[in-house]
Amino acid sequence: MASGLAPSDPVPPRRRRRVVTTCLLAVAVPAGSWAAHLGLSVRDHLEATESALLRLRAVASVSEPGLMAGPLAEARRHAAEARRLTAGADWSLLTRVPVLGDAATTVRALAGGVAELTDVLDGVQRAGAAFVAAGTSSPGGPARLLAAAERSAPVLGDAVARLARVTAGLAAVPAHTGVDRLDRARGTALREIDRLRAGLGDAATAAALLPPMLGGDGPRRYFLAFQTNAEARGTGGLVGAFGILRADRGRIAVERLSADTGLLTSPVPVADHGREFLRRYGPGAARTLSVSNLSPHFPYAAATWAGLWERRAGTRLDGAVAVDPDGLAHLLRLIGPVTLPGGEKVTGENVVDLTERAAYARYTDPVARKRFLLGIAGAVGEALPGSSADPAALLSVMGRMAGERRIQVWSRHAGEQRILAGTPIGGVLPSRPGPFAGLVVNNSAGGKLDYYLNRSLDYALGPCRDGLRSSTVRIRLGNDTPEGGLPSYVTGRLDRSRLPHAPGSNLLWVSLYGGVGGRMTGVRLDGERTAVVRGTERSHPVYSTMLELAPGQSRSLEFDLTEVASPEPPLVPVQPLVRPQRTRVTEDPRGCGP
Numbered sequence: 001m002a003s004g005l006a007p008s009d010p011v012p013p014r015r016r017r018r019v020v021t022t023c024l025l026a027v028a029v030p031a032g033s034w035a036a037h038l039g040l041s042v043r044d045h046l047e048a049t050e051s052a053l054l055r056l057r058a059v060a061s062v063s064e065p066g067l068m069a070g071p072l073a074e075a076r077r078h079a080a081e082a083r084r085l086t087a088g089a090d091w092s093l094l095t096r097v098p099v100l101g102d103a104a105t106t107v108r109a110l111a112g113g114v115a116e117l118t119d120v121l122d123g124v125q126r127a128g129a130a131f132v133a134a135g136t137s138s139p140g141g142p143a144r145l146l147a148a149a150e151r152s153a154p155v156l157g158d159a160v161a162r163l164a165r166v167t168a169g170l171a172a173v174p175a176h177t178g179v180d181r182l183d184r185a186r187g188t189a190l191r192e193i194d195r196l197r198a199g200l201g202d203a204a205t206a207a208a209l210l211p212p213m214l215g216g217d218g219p220r221r222y223f224l225a226f227q228t229n230a231e232a233r234g235t236g237g238l239v240g241a242f243g244i245l246r247a248d249r250g251r252i253a254v255e256r257l258s259a260d261t262g263l264l265t266s267p268v269p270v271a272d273h274g275r276e277f278l279r280r281y282g283p284g285a286a287r288t289l290s291v292s293n294l295s296p297h298f299p300y301a302a303a304t305w306a307g308l309w310e311r312r313a314g315t316r317l318d319g320a321v322a323v324d325p326d327g328l329a330h331l332l333r334l335i336g337p338v339t340l341p342g343g344e345k346v347t348g349e350n351v352v353d354l355t356e357r358a359a360y361a362r363y364t365d366p367v368a369r370k371r372f373l374l375g376i377a378g379a380v381g382e383a384l385p386g387s388s389a390d391p392a393a394l395l396s397v398m399g400r401m402a403g404e405r406r407i408q409v410w411s412r413h414a415g416e417q418r419i420l421a422g423t424p425i426g427g428v429l430p431s432r433p434g435p436f437a438g439l440v441v442n443n444s445a446g447g448k449l450d451y452y453l454n455r456s457l458d459y460a461l462g463p464c465r466d467g468l469r470s471s472t473v474r475i476r477l478g479n480d481t482p483e484g485g486l487p488s489y490v491t492g493r494l495d496r497s498r499l500p501h502a503p504g505s506n507l508l509w510v511s512l513y514g515g516v517g518g519r520m521t522g523v524r525l526d527g528e529r530t531a532v533v534r535g536t537e538r539s540h541p542v543y544s545t546m547l548e549l550a551p552g553q554s555r556s557l558e559f560d561l562t563e564v565a566s567p568e569p570p571l572v573p574v575q576p577l578v579r580p581q582r583t584r585v586t587e588d589p590r591g592c593g594p
Contacts, residue, residue: 038090042111045082049075049114056121068125076118083115102174106186109173113166113189117196120159124200127152142250146211156204163197202399205423209416213319213409215247222247223305223320224254226377227293229578230356230448230490232441232508234296235408235427236324236576237450239289241374242305243381245321254381259370263289263308270307273300280535280542296440296513296575297538298322298427299417302410319411322427324576325355327406328380334397338379346376356451356578360490369489405576431516431539434568435461437473438513440575444546445507446494453506454478454554456582459572464565464592470521471561473514477547478554479506504551511544513537515563522560565592 052075059067085091086108094104130148170190177183213220224245229237243257269286277285277300285291286304293301302320310316332338333348340346346354355373363369401407408427411417420426429438437459443450458474481491481504491504514520516539523532523543532543547555574581 038085042082042085042091042107045078045085046111046114048078049082049118052078053118072118072122072125076115076122079111079115079118082111086111099178103177103179103182106173106177106182109170110185110189113170113193116162116166117193120162123155124159127155142214143216146214146216146250149207150211150216153204153207156200156207160197160200160204163193163200167193167197202423205419206398209419212413213247213411213416214250214252216249219246219248220318221245221315223302223309223317225301225305225320225322226373227322227324228356228448229324229326229576230360230451231446232443232450232453232575232577233293234440234442234575235293235298235301235322236405238443239293239305239322241370241377242289242309243377244309244317252384254378257374257378257381259367259374260289261370263312265289266308266311270311271300271303273303276536276538280537294442295429295537296427296438296573297429298408299410299421302408306412318413319409319416321410322408323401324406325352326404326576326578327401328352328355328376330397330401330406331380331384334393335383338376338383340375340379346379351376352578356448360448360487361485364487364489366489405574429513429538429540429573430571432568433516433564434566435459435469435471435563435570436513436515436540436572437471437570438540438573438575439475439581440511440513441477441577442509442511443506444495444509445505447492447506448490449479449481449504449506451578452480452482453508453577454480454579455577457572457584459570459583459585461563461570461585461587461592463588463590467565469563469565469588469592471563473512473559473561475510475512475557475559476554477508477510477549477556479504479549479551481506481551483551501548502550506549508547508549509544510547510557511542512557512559514541514543514559514561515566516540517564519562520559521562524558526555527558567592 052071056068056071056075059071091104091108095101095108097104127148130151167190170186170193173186175183175186211217222245224243225239226241226243227233227235227237228240231238233239239260241257241259242263243254246253246255265284265288267287269283271286273286277295281291281294285294285300286307289305289308292304292308295301302322305320306317329348329351331348332346332351337345337347355376359369359372363372398407402423402425405424405427407425409420409425410427411420417426421428430436437457439455439457441450441453441455454477456476458472460472460474462470462472483504486504493501493505493507495507518541520532520534520541520543523530525545525547530545532545535542535544543559545557547557549555570585570587572583572585574583
């Protein structure tokens with residue numbers, strides 16, 4: 001959608017036209033000439049609907065509501081006529097014809113679903129047009145933008161509910177009609193509408209959260225953490241710098257930027273995450289910034305950050321936000337490059353390399369390096385509020401950042417946090433039952449070598465028997481650190497290991513999070529049986545071990561698991577580090593029904 005409030009591709013593939021033609025003729029022609037005429041009329045209207053929706057998709061990317069009005073109106077007109085024709089008594093007779101009745105029933109459901117879809121798109125388009133028109137270029141633009149978002153929230157919520165009913169209707173009609181193309185069309189429609197519904201659900205959540213969280217009801221202040229993924233932590237990376245993000249009526253500003261050394265260790269814990277957290281991470285994780293985010297559960301880290309700041313400054317914060325260099329790259333590709341005081345340009349293409357690798361080689365003095373990184377963070381923070389980026393495009397970029405966990409958000413306001421916890425941007429370690437395999441690494445050497453870390457995870461789910469299933473998780477980690485040429489600050493070790501190790505070797509605390517209620521039955525390191533430390537976090541069994549990786553070395557861990565049988569789809573969350581994780585999930589074809 002041009003509004004940016006929904007995915008831009010809600011239309012089933014072009015082959016749907018041939019599908020509709022074939023299935024209508026297959027149903028209608030044997031039933032007589034009038035039925036054939038009726039079937040051809042329905043076909044013509046559905047083909048015209050599809051053609052109009054394809055034109056709508058072609059102009060959606062230009063974000064011009066005026067260009068969308070014509071194709072959308074045409075699509076609604078033809079879809080409504082197809083629904084009217086298939087809802088009448090004549091079509092009802094076709095649904096009772098032996099053999100062909102199932103196909104007629106499914107065609108009627110498709111016609112009704114397409115008509116409902118076009119109505120939904122019309123409402124979303126109107127809300128999106130108002131959102132885009134609000135803009136941010138004038139002094140009152142941000143406030144108008146928040147008001148438009150607030151008005152769109154009920155529209156989007158209603159759209160999600162209506163599409164859920166369409167999905168339920170399509171799911172209830174015959175899936176096996178004897179017309180293969182019709183069956184495939186029904187399956188495609190279900191998938192496409194579900195995808196659109198998910199996108200609209202995300203947009204509805206954003207429309208509900210943005211007005212209060214961006215200061216629509218009064219100023220808000222958040223701890224803003226810049227994570228350095230070159231030194232891995234559970235939520236992504238070490239907090240290398242931080243600031244205070246201030247939001248007031250849609251306008252944002254970053255204040256009091258500081259290196260990580262600007263937040264001293266508290267003599268007492270500043271947050272209580274429970275005994276389970278304390279057993280796994282120790283008291284320092286709630287007192288010290290550098291180890292505050294060992295857990296992948298973002299609210300733990302966020303509450304600790306807010307507590308550390310409040311102990312230092314004496315002012316209460318409304319929440320916390322974390323971003324990393326990949327997140328900055330997404331923003332810079334949208335708003336354009338920024339120029340540092342010395343004239344150096346920072347772009348979406350070079351910011352990750354600059355902050356995660358080049359800065360360490362350029363500055364041997366850590367203080368100078370952190371000053372450089374703070375300069376980049378400050379330049380992006382200053383440029384974002386004044387950018388002319390399309391609000392719809394900004395929402396799209398933020399959605400991508402959230403999906404990749406390049407931005408994570410926690411709110412101290414309970415109602416907002418309940419909503420955030422159910423979305424990717426909340427960074428929550430879910431505690432629901434179902435198959436689960438989460439790889440988390442924490443750097444235990446104090447170096448910056450995780451820029452060169454390669455990761456892969458293969459999750460093979462076996463068949464279900466007697467309420468259980470056997471599964472295997474294979475993890476492979478590789479240290480791709482080049483030989484020589486790296487500063488000692490990058491390769492240095494702070495773990496005080498007395499064992500000999502080559503320059504550039506890395507030490508990782510590796511953890512596998514399994515499914516709730518499951519247990520490990522065996523584990524192998526590089527093919528040999530080994531032992532791991534067993535723990536629990538948010539109901540998940542966790543299996544951890546220290547792993548040394550020499551430069552150029554790859555090592556493997558293989559876990560045999562017994563899991564609780566569940567029809568839920570497997571979850572494999574990916575820790576946001578520099579290099580992407582290669583993930584493969586395979587499931588026994590017999591599945592695991594209820």
